[in-house]
Amino acid sequence: MVEKQLSKIADLTSGGDGPGMNAAIRAVVRVALNQGVKVSGVQRGYEGLLNEEFFEMDHRSVSNIINRGGTILKTARSKEFATPEGKKKAVEILKKQGINCLIVIGGDGSYRGACELFETFGFPTIGLPGTIDNDINGTDETIGCHTAVNTALEAIDKIRDTAHSMERVFVIEVMGNRSGYIATEVALGAGAEEMIIPERKFDFEKMVGEIKEGYRIGKISWMVVTAEGAGKADEIAKTITNMTGLESRFVVLGHIQRGGTPTGRDRILATRLGAAAVDCALKGQFGKAIGVLRDEINIIDLKEATHKEYKHLDEYQRLIGLLT
Amino acid sequence: MVEKQLSKIADLTSGGDGPGMNAAIRAVVRVALNQGVKVSGVQRGYEGLLNEEFFEMDHRSVSNIINRGGTILKTARSKEFATPEGKKKAVEILKKQGINCLIVIGGDGSYRGACELFETFGFPTIGLPGTIDNDINGTDETIGCHTAVNTALEAIDKIRDTAHSMERVFVIEVMGNRSGYIATEVALGAGAEEMIIPERKFDFEKMVGEIKEGYRIGKISWMVVTAEGAGKADEIAKTITNMTGLESRFVVLGHIQRGGTPTGRDRILATRLGAAAVDCALKGQFGKAIGVLRDEINIIDLKEATHKEYKHLDEYQRLIGLLT
Amino acid sequence: MVEKQLSKIADLTSGGDGPGMNAAIRAVVRVALNQGVKVSGVQRGYEGLLNEEFFEMDHRSVSNIINRGGTILKTARSKEFATPEGKKKAVEILKKQGINCLIVIGGDGSYRGACELFETFGFPTIGLPGTIDNDINGTDETIGCHTAVNTALEAIDKIRDTAHSMERVFVIEVMGNRSGYIATEVALGAGAEEMIIPERKFDFEKMVGEIKEGYRIGKISWMVVTAEGAGKADEIAKTITNMTGLESRFVVLGHIQRGGTPTGRDRILATRLGAAAVDCALKGQFGKAIGVLRDEINIIDLKEATHKEYKHLDEYQRLIGLLT
């Protein structure tokens, strides 16, 4: 019964962009069209929704985007949507446009908006985890998280050449305000000596002691990875220099971590999630967040898809210690 | 008791090389040394073992290799080791060298050797899954499998430029003799229209019909991904041209899929597995294959770590159909 | 006087596509528009011209393409255009469309067409060298040649990992039917031991002797680079195995060499050439081929822009010998 009612879905991307969002859009559009459901693209996230920036998407709208970074739907912030009036207006516009279900690709801020549309205003929404921080509950991976780690590692591989040639301490700042996911994966994958993350207290004295001791026995270069939310690279580098006398350099990787061609894993994750979102909508399940848990599609309520802590923090920190 | 006996392990890489093997070697060496166990590197796999190509590895032996493709221990095939006499001799040499445990990084052929050393000759061995084919039982991922998929996708992204500019059918052959893992992931990740894999019968007539129909309604380029064990790219391209009249081109990606800088996921996987192998040896657990199942370390008997079928074949094939 | 007459140019890409063609199209379009000249894009090369596939290009038509491989104008072959009647018809269509000048981006086949339109039919044309083979007279570099070399080198860097790990002879076939440019640059840049090119006779016996001698004194891997027009990789590998007893592998890099993100040098080259083509048209100079010689824009008659031999062949061959 319910399935018959689904005639038109809308999709938008919201919050920071991430690699793989386009692959998710492609999957949503094509899987929906192939099952007889129309798709309306919304430009510029919730802001564009309120400005009625809708356009009909066909099969060709998503040709040759599976390997493109960024999002063809663009993304933006919206102050108006943050208000109850804004959300009410959004629902009116969606209904006026004949939309039966809104699929939102974004991080936890975007999820809260989608959740409220459903819980408070009763409008059918579904969320896909599009954020490089991998900090969404109910899924082991988020769209873009693998690419961001690889991009950071590629950058660090270049820095390593100089670190080793010039024999210095390098402090590298990666993204992650509340989440140490990127910093942890990058530190372990780069073979860094130290990592500094928001979730754990960092023992600066201990690090300085280790660097001094290492230098004494002939170690010539160090890499320290810090999440932006845990410590600023320039200050950490300065302190290390002051406390050890060794030359330190810092690099803030910044926005390069958001862009670039998605890895295979992000493309496939995004494709699976996009297809599952349409399946979910066809079954009349709304107010849901789609994820992949233990390699299988996993569906939870949007209201439960809150911030999660990355589960490997302790294991990886122990490994970094054992490998130094 | 048993743990005290572990004083020296040996490690070797065997079979085809793959990205991440060096990260695994690094983890084995450093985690062992940091826990007071000596490590002996064996050059050139089982062949080198029989030639007594051992060398002591220290902390520095594995500096700056976490991001290097190939294997610093090199790899080779050995006819002598394939015989019972060869294996008997191998055990004698290992004992003579004072080795308490041999850690073998390789694919299923290498695993069978390690298994027989343990089951038949009673020598303590542990296996780490080092193969780009991801076809080992007891683990969701094998060292190198993610990088191989990404390498193939990067190559196909380049071919896509030409496919789209010149409006042609491209048939791309990827590795995989018995396993459709790479072909399946690559086909889905590249947005290919068709995939041909050893595990499934392929309906050639159906594909030709779809290409003809697509061409009729304006589709201008196709990508067909085939696993080497399922069909040769040149023959498939020829047949498509004969049956559709469209120009076809083929590319055999070949050995580029084995090399290159490992992705973050392969580096971390290799590191976790290498560390777990040493933990396993310290606990006196031998004849084991280490893997990662559902994102957690998983240990099974080597004799059970046989060929497995990639579990996503059906799901991904359905998706490719829905996305075309 | 003459300059005033230029009101509308057309541009097309022809022959094999190459990285940087889009950067050239972008430069032609924007430089022309910024100087008050309209631009008409022609789809699918000369074939599309004969089918009147023209569309007006504005500033946005070429946004975000400077870093894209392939050609947004697509390319094709045309049997009809190869005939005198075809060329006559092409001129009629160009006039009907109000075009004052046709800018052709392509290799020497495309140049011959553009030349004949000007010399025989008096229609104003200008050629830009778009070919990865770098075999056009009057220019030191052609659009795409640097990227093709880099792409081949990146692939070979991956193969090197395996070559070194498995201790084998690798024969790598690169593009170049009549031209040894790619093979020569790639052999020198990869540190290959041998190169086989169409312009020079190859001494197979000598190579086999060197490989045998190297093996005798402990050398464990070789790389032989061959241009497709000089020798097929599979046959060369087979012969080496037969004559030396060493295991050989081959890889045909194929179409990946045509695609991919253009290097900085190709982007800048294409941009300079595209701008110079418009300058040339504004000055009323037609029947010209634009190039960069000794780092400065260089303009010659299209009829002189024939096949050239790469000038570094001897120097680089000597270097390869000295470096092995």
Added chain:
Amino acid sequence: MVEKQLSKIADLTSGGDGPGMNAAIRAVVRVALNQGVKVSGVQRGYEGLLNEEFFEMDHRSVSNIINRGGTILKTARSKEFATPEGKKKAVEILKKQGINCLIVIGGDGSYRGACELFETFGFPTIGLPGTIDNDINGTDETIGCHTAVNTALEAIDKIRDTAHSMERVFVIEVMGNRSGYIATEVALGAGAEEMIIPERKFDFEKMVGEIKEGYRIGKISWMVVTAEGAGKADEIAKTITNMTGLESRFVVLGHIQRGGTPTGRDRILATRLGAAAVDCALKGQFGKAIGVLRDEINIIDLKEATHKEYKHLDEYQRLIGLLT
């Protein structure tokens, strides 16, 4: 006569490291050895020279480094060498080690040292231009300059995804204290709207006016490239935000520009220069700087190899204006 006297050369890398230095080292070592001259590697630049960190290099010392970033000889700064006493001591050590010629790979600071060793102390030296800034007289290109530009462009291609998805102004800071080479090439190659370089006065008011006007007519993203010596990215971004009301972001690419796999052009340039340095030494020509001018080897006196201005600044700035 003179040629016979050359029996042993030393080589070192000095100043900031750059991609391609290893390819140059490889060429010096192998070309020298193949012509009967011994080679001594000096670790850590002039500092290591004063500490007598010499080691004999053979054919294998430089295996598999042609594609590696950084420098296997490492590099360092030396306060002692900066003094006359330091240089005198250096010459004594070189003589004691039996060195006939010192080949220095580095930037203009390193060149001044090599020049003084020759001019003041009469010790035979030769300089190779190893700096990513491309600011050395007598050569059109320096080792590493192409790779640095490509690395910056790859980073900006990723930022472009976000810039376009989020509709923002991005200010990107690249290396270049006195030299606008990287900034100029990168701005043109990235399709940036503005560039800010040390060699030209920048009209901030004009840029702000253009951004405002562009925004008025619908332009949604901007890229401004600044050389570190001309303006700091964070300050420029802040000013743009203040003056236009548009959101701005900044990225400082930093040390990633020094590292990474060298491009084909840098590898070949380094190889040619390394071989030419040995040829030069064999001919008894000392106190020379080797370069490539108009694609041919060019040799000038070290004392003339001072800072040069990049010759394309005006041409490229005009092009950027025409293309925006």
